[in-house]
Amino acid sequence: MIPQFVSPFLELLLAFSLTLALILAYLAIVQRDLVKAAVLSAGQSLAYAFAYFILAAPDILFAYIPVAIGIYTILLLYAISKTERFEED
């Protein structure tokens, strides 16, 4: 028997947050405005952080939130400020 680690309710929440992450990642890729794309990517990280919380991994959550939402986004915005804001064909 496979041990059940997550209850059905949390499995649904997990499905919700991971689907949200997928959609936000897709939107970040197709977005032409790079600042908006960076913010969408931060939203994807937030959805992943929620998934870590549901999977009962608070130690990873505490490292993931500052790195993926704070440092990563701000470094991307800093890099965008050195170049053009809009992606061209």
Next chain:
Amino acid sequence: MSGWLKAASKACALVLLVALTVAILMGATAYTPSLELRPLAEFYLESTLNVYDKSRWAAAPEAVTAMLWDYRGLDTVFESTVFILAVVGSAALFRFSEASLLSHGSKPGERLEEGLSIIVRVVTRIVFALIVALSAAIAFHGHLTPGGGFQAGSILSIAPLLAIAALSRRFVEGLGLTKNSCRALEAAGFLFIASISLLPLATVLGGLGACIIQNQQKPWLPPPGFSYPFELGPIWTGGSLILFNVAEYLAVSSGFTLLFILLALPEEFFRGLMRR
């Protein structure tokens, strides 16, 4: 956008909506973790705070921190070495790293007005204090609650990053966080980690049974064994775990801060230095 892509995004949105609706409808279903564990997890959970059989204990209720800094301590010490070498290597790539904004440019009155609007500046100052307090709580309770040195250090490094974005680099330099002080703090943290790892080995000379990165005494080493004090009066310290957490907190936060300070040199200022 092609047709199937639109259909796929519609399907994704549908799944999202259904999942959200069902999740809300099911409401406050309680989360009950499974009672079945793998043998390795069972070993760690049984022995990490086993006051009846102290032969394999780590003197800390937080099994993850106990694994990181005690049972698998060598891995984490070398991971910290990798992090510190990465920071030193990337700091070596910057030009004009000694440049300080504090002694250049605007008058003292203008400095207070620097950065974004006054609302953002005031909120950033409040959040700055909150981030510092939260990260200190995570670092000093790392052996009791989830979190630890690396997590707390990366949370603390968000504070100067926010201050650079909302105020300016001058504010961070005014706090004393210059390149040299960050490097000194990072080196101090790393030396602290190294000395905590090597201290048990040094006690072998005094006739104690000990090995490298040892926290509590082990039954297979010759008695009397060496162990870090796991309680100081009413305060539970978890032996070497709190020391390792605080040292890692220092090293990681100052390492990240060093990189942010070096990255945040304004471009006009940099060009001015290039022309000289």
